[in-house]
Amino acid sequence: MDKIKHFIYDYFLTIGTTETVAIYLNMLGLALVLMLLIFIIDFIIKRLLIGVFAQFASKSKTNFDDLLVKNRVPTNIAHITPLLVALEFISDVFYDFPAFEALVERGLKVFAIVLTLWIVRSILNTIKDYLKTLPNLKDKPIDSYIQVFMIFIWIIGICSAIAIITRTPFINFITGLGAASAIIILIFKDTILGFVASIQVSINDMVRIGDWITFEKYGADGDVVEINLATVKVQNFDKTITTIPTYALISDSFKNWRGMTSSEGRRIKRALFIKQSGVKYLSDEDVNDLKNIQLISSYLETRQSDIKSYNESNQINKELLLNGRNLTNLGVFRKYIDSYLKHHSAINKDMMIMARQLAPTTQGIPLEIYAFSSDKRWENYEYIMSDIFDHLIAALPYFDLELFELPSGGQFIPE
Known part of the structure; x- marks a missing residue:
């Protein structure tokens, strides 16, 4: 071993250089030889490991080994052997410079910590990528857990490196x-x-x-x-x-x-604001006209018969519509909405369907539609909801009802 340590040193002494120059040239020569050896070992082991991993990955059914290659795990592991070789022979290179040897050795130990962090990070990234491919974990915050592990590992690594540098x-x-x-x-x-x-x-x-x-x-x-x-x-x-x-x-x-x-449907919850001045009782003639609307014809027939029987049995004076029981155009329209929604092909019949009247406001009487569309996709949902309200707004005049609308500028121009 001593011959190797002083091989270049003895050569330079034979060609007439001073002892001091020979020592420095010997150190530089050995350092270059060691660096070349490390490079060759690293290159060979890297090629071998990557080849073995790639061959194994091509034959295995799982994609975990493919992710190991993708995240450079074999490449990082290949650096371990050259690092161990460097630590083993560093004392021979700097045999005549103990202070320099200690400094380089601390540097290599710090690099060993950094290399360990690289390896651990690449393995954790592989685990993260693999877990994200599992159906049960695709929607879980895997990144958060991996980052927590990495933070603790980085803290330990940084503390270890500082302890090595400060010799603590x-x-x-x-x-x-x-x-x-x-x-x-x-x-x-x-x-x-x-x-x-x-x-x-x-x-x-x-x-x-x-x-x-x-x-x-x-x-x-x-x-x-x-x-x-x-x-x-x-x-x-x-x-x-x-x-x-x-x-x-x-x-x-x-x-x-x-x-x-x-869920089984997406909620529709929107109101029509009806002008209060348009709400009225329906006469028999009005009811007979509304019987032409197929969705509520049977309902009107039954209700008209029940109301007439009640009023006659109680001797109600029907010269004034206010007396006794009556149908209103708003109530009939509400029943029409309920029947229309129950017959609509895009509404989920197994979920709540309701047309309800809310408390009157300064903008009129809110008549709210509460139902669920079977199709939950945003574009289709908006189309279904627009289709329903297009129909209901167009149906209002048939019941002598109007939507509340703020007056426009033209309505204030005198005739």
């Missing part, structure tokens, strides 16, 4: 950090909040990847495309991306439409 035992270094814990918590406040929020979001199943959420505070209205430790990314329907802090999901109020998308 790792335990003593960690103990010394206790005094600075308040500063560390302040620095990593958002990370800690995000970590806690990610756990609560996952445990309570508040948000999944693919959910449609509406978060007015942040201007988000679209599908969740990513959940990680610090942020939640929402792709809005105009294809813009809104980034929301993860902890905002548990500290603020937002709307998740998952219940609607997983």
Whole structure:
């Protein structure tokens, strides 16, 4: 071994160089030889590992090994052997320079920590990518959990590297950090909040990847495309991306439409505002005219007969419509809406169908339609709802009813 250490040194002495120059040239020569050896070993092992992994991946049924290659796990592992060779022979290269040897050795140990972090990160990324391919986990915040592991690993790695550089035992270094814990918590406040929020979001199943959420505070209205430790990314329907802090999901109020998308229908809840002055009792002639409307003809026949029997048995004076029991055009129209919705092919008949009258307002009497469309897709849902209200607005005049409408400028022009 001594011959190897001083091979170049002896050669330079024989050609007449001074001892000092021979020592330095010997060190440089050995360093170049070691670097060349490390490069060759790294190249060979990298090719072998990548070849073995690629061959194994092509034959296996799972895609986990393909993801290992994609995330450069074999490439990072291949660097371990050259690093061990460097650590083994570094003392021979710097045999005559012990101080320089200690410095380079600390540098190699720090690089070993960095290499370990690379390997762990590539393995965790592989696990993350693999878990995202599983149907049961595709909508889970896998990124958040991987990032938490990486944060702890990076903290340990950085602390280890600093301990090596400062020549401080790792335990003593960690103990010394206790005094600075308040500063560390302040620095990593958002990370800690995000970590806690990610756990609560996952445990309570508040948000999944693919959910449609509406978060007015942040201007988000679209599908969740990513959940990680610090942020939640929402792709809005105009294809813009809104980034929301993860902890905002548990500290603020937002709307998740998952219940609607997983249900049997999408709710229609909209009102027609009827002019109060148009509401009236219906005479027998009015009722007979409305019997031509097929959807309510049998209803009117039955109701007219019941009302007439009641009024006659109670000797009601029907010279004035107010007396006794009567039908109103608004009530009949409400019944028409109910019958129309129940016969509409796009309305889910197994869910609630209702036409209800709300408290009168300054804009008229709200007549609200409450039903559920069978098709939950946004475009089709809007078409169905528009089709229903187009029909009902056009049907109003047949019942001598009008929609409330603010007067336009032309209505104030004197004749």
